[in-house]
Amino acid sequence: MAPIGGPGSLFEVEVVESRPVAEFSSGSPKRRRRIRWWRLVVLVLAGVYFLIPIYAGLKFSFENAAGHLSDEAFRDLPSAPGFTAALTLSLKLALATVVVSTVLMVPTSIYVHVRVPRLRRLLDVVTVLPIVIPPIVLIIGVLGVFPQWAKASPYLLSFMYVILAMPFVYRSLDAGLGAIDLKTLTEASRSLGGNWFKTLWRVILPNIRPALLSATVLTLALVFGEYTMASLDLWTTVPVWIVQFNTSSNGHIQVAASMLGLVGTWILLVLVVSLDRSQSRRSRRKLGA
Amino acid sequence: MAPFVVYTFLGLGIPALAVIYEAFRGDSGGWTLSNVNEIMHGVFLVGFENSLKLGLLSALIPGVLGVFLAYAIQTSKSNTLRRLCATASGVLANFGGINLTFIFIATLGSTGVLTYWLQDLGIKLTSIGFNLYSFSGVLVVYMYFQLPLMVLVITPALGGLRANWREAAENMGASSWRYWLHVGVPVLLPSILGGMLLLFGSAFAAYATAETLTLGLIALSPIQIGNFLNGNVIAGQTHVGYAIAFGMLIILAITMIVYSLVRKRASKWLQ
Numbered sequence: 172m173a174p175i176g177g178p179g180s181l182f183e184v185e186v187v188e189s190r191p192v193a194e195f196s197s198g199s200p201k202r203r204r205r206i207r208w209w210r211l212v213v214l215v216l217a218g219v220y221f222l223i224p225i226y227a228g229l230k231f232s233f234e235n236a237a238g239h240l241s242d243e244a245f246r247d248l249p250s251a252p253g254f255t256a257a258l259t260l261s262l263k264l265a266l267a268t269v270v271v272s273t274v275l276m277v278p279t280s281i282y283v284h285v286r287v288p289r290l291r292r293l294l295d296v297v298t299v300l301p302i303v304i305p306p307i308v309l310i311i312g313v314l315g316v317f318p319q320w321a322k323a324s325p326y327l328l329s330f331m332y333v334i335l336a337m338p339f340v341y342r343s344l345d346a347g348l349g350a351i352d353l354k355t356l357t358e359a360s361r362s363l364g365g366n367w368f369k370t371l372w373r374v375i376l377p378n379i380r381p382a383l384l385s386a387t388v389l390t391l392a393l394v395f396g397e398y399t400m401a402s403l404d405l406w407t408t409v410p411v412w413i414v415q416f417n418t419s420s421n422g423h424i425q426v427a428a429s430m431l432g433l434v435g436t437w438i439l440l441v442l443v444v445s446l447d448r449s450q451s452r453r454s455r456r457k458l459g460a
Numbered sequence: 461m462a463p464f465v466v467y468t469f470l471g472l473g474i475p476a477l478a479v480i481y482e483a484f485r486g487d488s489g490g491w492t493l494s495n496v497n498e499i500m501h502g503v504f505l506v507g508f509e510n511s512l513k514l515g516l517l518s519a520l521i522p523g524v525l526g527v528f529l530a531y532a533i534q535t536s537k538s539n540t541l542r543r544l545c546a547t548a549s550g551v552l553a554n555f556g557g558i559n560l561t562f563i564f565i566a567t568l569g570s571t572g573v574l575t576y577w578l579q580d581l582g583i584k585l586t587s588i589g590f591n592l593y594s595f596s597g598v599l600v601v602y603m604y605f606q607l608p609l610m611v612l613v614i615t616p617a618l619g620g621l622r623a624n625w626r627e628a629a630e631n632m633g634a635s636s637w638r639y640w641l642h643v644g645v646p647v648l649l650p651s652i653l654g655g656m657l658l659l660f661g662s663a664f665a666a667y668a669t670a671e672t673l674t675l676g677l678i679a680l681s682p683i684q685i686g687n688f689l690n691g692n693v694i695a696g697q698t699h700v701g702y703a704i705a706f707g708m709l710i711i712l713a714i715t716m717i718v719y720s721l722v723r724k725r726a727s728k729w730l731q
Contacts, residue, residue: 213532217607221552224563224604227573231566279464287461297468303716304476305665307682308705311689312475315482315702334471396557398668403689410558414672429562433555440551 225433232427244427251424257412260325264408265394267329269387272336277383280344281375284353291345298341301334306399309334314404325406332394339389347382351375385443392436476709483706487698495703503679504704511681512711514598515664522603523656526610527648533611534618545611552608561672564601568592595678598670606659613658617651617726650726657719661712681708 235241248254283290301309313331314322321327356378360370376383398410407415413428486492498504533545567574568585569592575585590596621644629639667682676683681704688701 210532210535213528214536217529217532220607221548221604223574224567227567228563230573275463275467279461282461290461297472300472303661303712304472304709305667305682305712307665307667307685308479308708309472309475311685311701311705312478312482314689316474316478331471334468337468392554396559398558398672399686402668402671403686410668413562414558426562426566429559432559433563436554436559437551440554441547444547444550 228426228430228433231423232430234423236423244423245431248424248427248431251416253407253412253416254428257407257409260406261395261409264325264329264332265391267326268332268336268394269390271329272333272340272390273383273387275333276337276340276344276386277376278371280341280348281353281371284345284348285357294341295345298337302338306331306335306397307403310400310403322404325404328397328401328404328406328408329394331400332390332397335397335400336386336390336393339393340386343382343386343389344379347379350382351378381446385446388439388443392439395432396436479702479705479709482699482702485699485702495699496706498697498700499703499707504681504684504700507679507681507684507704508707508711510595510679511664511708514595514602514670514680515660518599518602518606518663519656519660521599522606522610523652523659525603526607526655527614527652529607530611530614530618534615546615549608549611549615553605553612556602556605556666557668558672560601560604561669564592564597564604564673568597568600593674597673598678601669601673602663602666606662609662610655610659613655614648614651617648621647650722650728654719654722654726657715657722661715661719664715665708665712 232244233240233242235243279294283294309331313327317327321330353375356374357370360374365373396410397408398414401408402411402414409428409432413425413432416425416428483495484491484493486494499508533542536542564572566572568590569575572592578585585591590600592600625643625647626639629643634642665682667686670678670680671683671686674683676687685701685704685708688698688704
């Protein structure tokens with residue numbers, strides 16, 4: 172299917188694609204036309220459903236308590252009681268999660284790819300478990316049996332976020348490692364006298380940079396959005412702060428903070444999706460397809 | 461490899477085992493079935509019923525709508541539109557949590573933008589049985605990330621529908637209706653079911669949106685576990701929370717087993 176015109180061509184009614192066989196069947200053009208109408212309705216409805224909440228969020232964020240257009244909510248946000256503390260905590264947790272997750276998952280994925288590829292299936296299953304076992308179940312288990320000193324530290328959350336991020340991080344790294352010729356690269360490096368660390372640092376890591384970046388971004392999005400564990404472990408991270416913030420003083424601040432969170436996640440995720448695309452394009456080129 | 465094994469055992473194995481272990485322990489020690497017995501009755505049973513209902517409805521509604529939406533996107537001639545929709549689905553499927561809650565409060569809450577628009581048209585949301593801060597509200601909010609999730613899951617399967625199947629059907633005089641009945645839907649069904657099971661799992665187990673939207677007042681299993689952790693517990697029932705978690709684990713395990721069976725079947729057509 173070749174691209175025909177811009178997005179506007181969607182709304183044209185005539186049959187564009189010529190399928191030699193289909194022309195013989197009776198009544199075909201009429202049916203195609205009906206399908207186009209149907210598609211227009213579906214897409215417009217979906218567009219409305221997805222855009223109205225975003226519009227409403229923006230409108231609410233840029234309104235003051237009196238209902239006038241204003242950027243008050245965003246200006247008041249940094250000085251809102253407790254916000255800076257929550258942001259600092261979330262940043263610390265995010266940093267710890269990203270570091271631990273990278274240090275744990277990168278060597279593991281590389282090791283499995285190079286040395287024991289038959290364990291890849293097992294790792295696939297293990298790393299999908301955090302999706303199957305929901306956070307609410309994990310946290311009741313954690314709070315039930317972990318020792319008091321661990322529960323007293325906010326970094327228990329980071330410890331668990333590494334687990335929650337595992338499905339995304341592993342899949343991202345796995346795809347990145349699968350796209351390069353790891354075996355040849357490793358052997359070449361070793362034959363030139365590189366030790367394991369040098370091979371990792373100078374050869375493998377630069378080659379999986381997009382995968383690393385997308386794993387990091389997904390982890391960040393997760394840490395900054397996670398509410399279940401943080402609220403039940405009684406730590407005021409940014410999402411917990413938004414919920415607990417006193418609505419009676421100014422509900423617009425809550426919506427503004429949520430909007431910032433959504434737009435921030437949005438930018439990060441668009442980055443990931445476009446990274447994935449450029450990476451898959453590169454690996455396709457490598458395969459000569 | 462060793463650090464990974466230790467880490468996942470500590471962070472994933474221990475909590476899961478703890479839930480199973482504690483579900484069968486009495487408050488004063490010793491083994492007991494009374495916790496498990498407790499969740500099969502009364503308010504906790506209602507919690508499971510509501511959670512299952514929420515899971516099923518949000519598997520069916522976004523599940524079916526998602527297939528139509530994905531088909532509408534997939535058959536579009538515009539490359540730009542398809543790429544835009546793919547990116548949008550990838551992003552929107554990851555929304556959720558409390559940010560989404562507040563955006564919807566701004567949209568459909570008592571002073572929400574859409575609420576006012578509908579009021580101007582003479583439609584009162586409450587009179588058509590919709591309340592954002594209740595079951596129906598949770599369903600509508602979940603749909604916001606479940607619809608794109610379904611689109612993401614089903615699009616590869618739609619790509620597996622080969623044009624020559626349709627041409628063959630048309631050549632033999634089949635109407636569009638018959639083509640879908642005998643070819644399209646049977647081929648897609650495993651993928652559709654697989655996607656719906658994912659939606660079921662995510663709605664069944666989610667806590668954040670339901671909790672913040674309804675202030676924890678709705679009887680859903682995850683919220684009941686949260687109440688136990690927040691200390692809203694009747695004396696002598698401190699272990700019932702674990703039993704609810706155990707029950708959720710069993711339901712999710714069954715879901716995942718069915719999912720993997722369905723997936724195997726679905727991959728048959730996706731060469």
